[in-house]
Amino acid sequence: MESIGRSVIRKDAVAKVTGAAKYTADLKTVGSLYAKLVTSPYGHARILSIDTSAAEKVNGVHKILTGKDTNILTGEEIKDRPILATDRVRYHGEPVAVVIADTLAIAKQAANLVNVSYSPLPVIRSPKEAYQQGVPLVHEHLGDYEKIAEVFPKPGTNICNHTKIRKGSMEIGWAKSTVVVETEVSFPPSDHCAMETRSVSAEILPNGQVIIHSSSQVPFTIKKMLSSIFGLNQGKITVHTPLVGGAYGGKSAIQLEFIAYLASSAIGGQKVQLINSREEDFITSPVHLGLDAKVKLGCDAEGYLQAAEITLLFDGGAYSDKAVDMSRAAATDCTGPYQVENLWCDSFCMYTNHPYATSFRGFGHPESTFAVERAIERLAEKLGMDPIEFRWKNAIRPGQTTPTQVILNESRIGNVRRCIERVRELINWEEGRRIEITPERIRAKGVSCFWKNSNIDTNAGSGAILKFNEDGTVHLNCGVIEIGTGSRTVLAQIAAQKLGIDVDQIYVEMDIDTSSTPEHYKTVASRGLWMAGRAVLAAAEDAIGQLLNVAAQVFRVSLDDLDIGKGFVFLKDNPARKLALKELVYGYVYPNGNAIGSQVIGRGSYTLRGMTFLDPKTGKGVPGPDWTVGAQAVEVEWNKRDYTYKILRAVTVIDAGTIINPKLAQGQVKGAMHMGLSFASREGFIFGPNEVVETTQFRTYKVLRYGENPDYTVDFVVTPSRETAYGLRGIGEHALIGMPAALANSLSTAAEVHLNRLPLTPELIWRMKTGGVR
Amino acid sequence: MPEKKMYNLYVNDEEASVVARPSDTLLHVLRDQLGLTGAKPGCENGDCDACTVLVDGKPIKSCLMLAIEAEGKHVKTIEGLKNTRIQKAFVENWAIQCGYCTPGFIMNGFALLNQHSNPDSETINDWLSGNLCRCMGYAEIKAAIKSVMTSDHADKSS
Numbered sequence: 032m033e034s035i036g037r038s039v040i041r042k043d044a045v046a047k048v049t050g051a052a053k054y055t056a057d058l059k060t061v062g063s064l065y066a067k068l069v070t071s072p073y074g075h076a077r078i079l080s081i082d083t084s085a086a087e088k089v090n091g092v093h094k095i096l097t098g099k100d101t102n103i104l105t106g107e108e109i110k111d112r113p114i115l116a117t118d119r120v121r122y123h124g125e126p127v128a129v130v131i132a133d134t135l136a137i138a139k140q141a142a143n144l145v146n147v148s149y150s151p152l153p154v155i156r157s158p159k160e161a162y163q164q165g166v167p168l169v170h171e172h173l174g175d176y177e178k179i180a181e182v183f184p185k186p187g188t189n190i191c192n193h194t195k196i197r198k199g200s201m202e203i204g205w206a207k208s209t210v211v212v213e214t215e216v217s218f219p220p221s222d223h224c225a226m227e228t229r230s231v232s233a234e235i236l237p238n239g240q241v242i243i244h245s246s247s248q249v250p251f252t253i254k255k256m257l258s259s260i261f262g263l264n265q266g267k268i269t270v271h272t273p274l275v276g277g278a279y280g281g282k283s284a285i286q287l288e289f290i291a292y293l294a295s296s297a298i299g300g301q302k303v304q305l306i307n308s309r310e311e312d313f314i315t316s317p318v319h320l321g322l323d324a325k326v327k328l329g330c331d332a333e334g335y336l337q338a339a340e341i342t343l344l345f346d347g348g349a350y351s352d353k354a355v356d357m358s359r360a361a362a363t364d365c366t367g368p369y370q371v372e373n374l375w376c377d378s379f380c381m382y383t384n385h386p387y388a389t390s391f392r393g394f395g396h397p398e399s400t401f402a403v404e405r406a407i408e409r410l411a412e413k414l415g416m417d418p419i420e421f422r423w424k425n426a427i428r429p430g431q432t433t434p435t436q437v438i439l440n441e442s443r444i445g446n447v448r449r450c451i452e453r454v455r456e457l458i459n460w461e462e463g464r465r466i467e468i469t470p471e472r473i474r475a476k477g478v479s480c481f482w483k484n485s486n487i488d489t490n491a492g493s494g495a496i497l498k499f500n501e502d503g504t505v506h507l508n509c510g511v512i513e514i515g516t517g518s519r520t521v522l523a524q525i526a527a528q529k530l531g532i533d534v535d536q537i538y539v540e541m542d543i544d545t546s547s548t549p550e551h552y553k554t555v556a557s558r559g560l561w562m563a564g565r566a567v568l569a570a571a572e573d574a575i576g577q578l579l580n581v582a583a584q585v586f587r588v589s590l591d592d593l594d595i596g597k598g599f600v601f602l603k604d605n606p607a608r609k610l611a612l613k614e615l616v617y618g619y620v621y622p623n624g625n626a627i628g629s630q631v632i633g634r635g636s637y638t639l640r641g642m643t644f645l646d647p648k649t650g651k652g653v654p655g656p657d658w659t660v661g662a663q664a665v666e667v668e669w670n671k672r673d674y675t676y677k678i679l680r681a682v683t684v685i686d687a688g689t690i691i692n693p694k695l696a697q698g699q700v701k702g703a704m705h706m707g708l709s710f711a712s713r714e715g716f717i718f719g720p721n722e723v724v725e726t727t728q729f730r731t732y733k734v735l736r737y738g739e740n741p742d743y744t745v746d747f748v749v750t751p752s753r754e755t756a757y758g759l760r761g762i763g764e765h766a767l768i769g770m771p772a773a774l775a776n777s778l779s780t781a782a783e784v785h786l787n788r789l790p791l792t793p794e795l796i797w798r799m800k801t802g803g804v805r
Numbered sequence: 806m807p808e809k810k811m812y813n814l815y816v817n818d819e820e821a822s823v824v825a826r827p828s829d830t831l832l833h834v835l836r837d838q839l840g841l842t843g844a845k846p847g848c849e850n851g852d853c854d855a856c857t858v859l860v861d862g863k864p865i866k867s868c869l870m871l872a873i874e875a876e877g878k879h880v881k882t883i884e885g886l887k888n889t890r891i892q893k894a895f896v897e898n899w900a901i902q903c904g905y906c907t908p909g910f911i912m913n914g915f916a917l918l919n920q921h922s923n924p925d926s927e928t929i930n931d932w933l934s935g936n937l938c939r940c941m942g943y944a945e946i947k948a949a950i951k952s953v954m955t956s957d958h959a960d961k962s963s
Contacts, residue, residue: 044895736934
């Protein structure tokens, strides 16, 4: 009957192996119209004219919208992005017009006939370039945009956010440092590549009710944004999200929803479907940000870190979206899980003429970790200390403070050192980290640590409803999206444990309806189980209270005399006196027909406590409730002759707190490792003239394929959180964070060259090793 | 737009009449006209295999085949697999996360095991390296495939 710690089969498993599982684009209805985007072929250009006359003549075309029809700026933090471009396009792939037609084929045909004439403009090609003085501005009117208070753009520059971290004294820090290194790293934007491309539909009923279907991580935010931008009452908007075919942060941006809503609105409310092609999904919809960073680190002769000066220049692309938050999040954890008393970090989110970025698994951390862990590797090397020993020595512990000056305890930080010790064993560090198998083949190992807090809204929360059926079975209703993680199954386990019933008795529908589902802030930031777990526990407690109340009347005892378990409410001192839940869940009926109580509906909600905004001058503040920490290692076999390599093994040891469902937890960790290795080894957009993205298909933008994956080893350290349901910790993103650094460290060791750029292709190693000359 | 035409397909052992243009892909006809949405569009370019179905027993990327080319041929989609061992193996080996690539993997794996009852790793890699998954590290999928190798995976009694 125990539900915690058991690998319960995921509740969507059978639907997913039989083709019964429905995703947004599977929900076709008769009478739906189809929309197709016309997008920018340039990275930066002025729109001289848009001629839709030929396209309008195509039989079956209902309407064509351009920027003139949709002159509204959107953006969650800074309202800087037009729904359709107006006078100018700022990235390759930017939506310029949308055609609404009877069929997709007609819409595509007409979209090809929309004649847009452009005049190309100078482009900003990297965040470093964007930061230079006197370069063209991506947004001249940055100062005029509406924005939230917690972002700090600099009008007259390409800086859309600046986060400052100031801790301790740099003067003291550098004075205490006997060994100092400086490292620069760089990598281009890349993509999430969820297998399901982003898909939406919009419909406006005659009574004004707006119905959206969206493959999204944030249906509740869609509701709020549509409401605020179009002045609609929130009650008039219903957003449905069925199963989502992969998200990884990429489906936390709101883009196609606005276009589909305007399209439906323009034709009298008829349903319009808008589904990204793979090429559009790569660049039109938001991407994973790039980074140029500089890290200066100092330590004393014993190897204790004394000072860090970190400059992060994120490539947020043409519009700010969530990249401004990611640049802040990266700053809050910029040192990695190490104790650094004296710290100075400037994190900038830069506008460039690249596709704009949104959340990506790890939210700024895989990127900043790559920078700082490469610097740590060099510092340990320069000092002459074993790099694992160096990390263990500096690992942050309870009692110490984070970059934003949060004082840690065990619940907040877990056990970094234990994770490092275990990784050391599992990767067999003792055998040596660079072994020449033959004169040509080198086997090498590299490590990295990681940590991450949530960095979401300070008042983010979650709700849950547990509704009983007459036979004692239960429906769990909560707003965590099933994006693949299995969270809704784990939440059922939490409910089952608390209610003392078998998890098979708990039913979870997989689709979300924002009008009837309790809100879960967003399915992001590894906060699904963290927050919804608390809401489910509260709902279960509420339901138990109702059940005990009825039972207390039946037994004529006080509530304290009763307990619940194994499907019964029973007397503590005489468990043989009991009532089955099904005798109570719809109220109790006495032999004479009298009834007491009524249907049991448990409700619970939860909001994060004690979070604060960051001090704009020092960064001091509480960015989230706790950190999930861990250590990782990668082992490669590198070929000296042709510079190719094979990733042999990847190890993660993560302090995951209490594991509710071991198989699902391992799946999350392995999947994140895989995504990190794919990103670090081969992903990244290649830009042509005018910053046109040349790799918008899987045949040119390579991802790890079956058979290319290493062996994965996952192990858990268990330091239960004192705040969460049964002591769990968030683990959805974390195992991605250290992978790029661990891979770069292993390859740098193998090739005996500093590899500070991504992706780590054989060509890059060859160039770094030989200077690119044969 | 070219004229639509009516023709017959055999899908999951049943005859089905469809009305489609000559340029409509098998993927879209299966999804839009027959409601068989198990085959997924992932790239519509032949790069990801999420749309894999069997045509006369052979795995085909249904985004690259015209529906009209399937006229008179036997098409099997994920909806046509009932209680096969490979489906069970995907469940039991935790070889599913978001599930979007799953039908394509299962169809390709099913066809592989029909042709090679005991394939070596190289053969499995050859067959499955076309299928993309972004959620998992492929290890669970490999375990699922291997678990059915020695048994009769098509055994409907499971």
